[in-house]
Amino acid sequence: MIPASFDYESPKTLNEAITLLASREDAKLLAGGHSLLPAMKLRLASPALLIDLGRIGGLDYIRDSGETISIGALATHAAVAASRLLLASSPLLAQAACNIGDIQVRNRGTIGGSLAQAHPSADYPAAILALDANIVATSQSGERVIPAHSFFTGMFTTALRPDEIITEIRVPKTAGSGTVYKKFHHPASGYAVVGVAAVVRGATGKIDDVAIGITGVAEVAYRATAVEDALRGKPASAIAEAAKHAADKVEALGDNYASGDYRRHLAQVYTRRALQEALSSKRK
Numbered sequence: 001m002i003p004a005s006f007d008y009e010s011p012k013t014l015n016e017a018i019t020l021l022a023s024r025e026d027a028k029l030l031a032g033g034h035s036l037l038p039a040m041k042l043r044l045a046s047p048a049l050l051i052d053l054g055r056i057g058g059l060d061y062i063r064d065s066g067e068t069i070s071i072g073a074l075a076t077h078a079a080v081a082a083s084r085l086l087l088a089s090s091p092l093l094a095q096a097a098c099n100i101g102d103i104q105v106r107n108r109g110t111i112g113g114s115l116a117q118a119h120p121s122a123d124y125p126a127a128i129l130a131l132d133a134n135i136v137a138t139s140q141s142g143e144r145v146i147p148a149h150s151f152f153t154g155m156f157t158t159a160l161r162p163d164e165i166i167t168e169i170r171v172p173k174t175a176g177s178g179t180v181y182k183k184f185h186h187p188a189s190g191y192a193v194v195g196v197a198a199v200v201r202g203a204t205g206k207i208d209d210v211a212i213g214i215t216g217v218a219e220v221a222y223r224a225t226a227v228e229d230a231l232r233g234k235p236a237s238a239i240a241e242a243a244k245h246a247a248d249k250v251e252a253l254g255d256n257y258a259s260g261d262y263r264r265h266l267a268q269v270y271t272r273r274a275l276q277e278a279l280s281s282k283r284k
């Protein structure tokens with residue numbers, strides 16, 4: 001459980017970090033360390049240089065940017081979970097964040113680190129997809145805005161280029177919609193066996209628009225488009241039938257704890273519950 005030896009740098013500015021990252025192919029960024037350090041101890045990752053982002057000031061903000069809320073990549077899960085701004089204007093990410101791991105993990109882990117890690121059972125991806133959020137990646141070439149739907153490309157794989165650092169996440173405000181994150185926790189790891197994020201806009205029991213992100217079921221989090229298509233413009237009574245399509249055309253993962261069939265079943269049940277709760281929790 002001892003990692004291979006590595007060089008260590010702790011830049012004070014984003015520019016320094018970007019320059020360091022561009023200078024070495026064998027470098028890796030270190031944020032909260034809650035995914036990278038265990039991987040290094042298991043020798044699943046052996047970067048020759050660690051670039052610690054922890055001393056870069058001003059990258060942990062959560063601020064109002066008009067129609068969106070901007071979140072710095074170094075905002076911890078605990079800060080996201082407790083953010084009054086998010087809870088008031090776009091609560092889905094906070095609802096997901098308070099489900100992550102335990103208090104130690106939430107105090108150290110960062111939103112940028114979690115998104116870059118792209119763990120197939122991580123909580124944020126479901127919410128990021130349902131919100132149609134944007135991820136800002138910065139490199140020596142400048143800023144690149146990556147929409148959520150093209151960010152997660154596979155298990156532990158993203159659209160990030162090797163020289164890019166996630167610097168910001170932009171989430172739309174969800175006034176007028178109900179949002180809910182429902183998670184079936186793995187009893188040992190705490191990760192999502194299945195996690196469903198729902199954004200529902202509607203009135204008097206009718207669904208005008210809906211977005212559903214699902215994590216834990218497949219190699220990569222996805223939008224449950226078959227459920228969404230079956231619900232737009234429909235009454236709330238259509239939810240139970242529509243939720244049965246939550247894992248349509250999805251190749252479900254199976255392991256010692258939960259088979260693919262069980263995950264598919266959980267996806268349907270948790271999608272139904274998330275939608276019913278989101279519709280009844282609609283915000284002004």
Ligand SMILES: Cc1cc2nc3c(=O)[nH]c(=O)nc-3n(C[C@H](O)[C@H](O)[C@H](O)COP(=O)(O)OP(=O)(O)OC[C@H]3O[C@@H](n4cnc5c(N)ncnc54)[C@H](O)[C@@H]3O)c2cc1C
Pocket residue numbers: 028029030031032033034035036037038053073099100101102105108109110111112113114116117119121122123124160164165166167189190191192
């Ligand atoms: C016991 C335990 C339980 C957990 N339970 C859950 C859970 O229930 N749900 C869940 O979602 N997660 C869970 N996690 C994971 C946790 O959320 C991690 O914090 C997260 O996955 C990684 O964030 P980090 O800041 O620790 O990143 P690090 O571990 O420092 O880095 C992870 C990866 O991202 C890269 N990286 C970091 N920051 C950036 C950036 N700004 N730009 C580009 N690349 C970057 C690193 O190079 C590395 O490859 C758990 C972890 C532990 C140890």
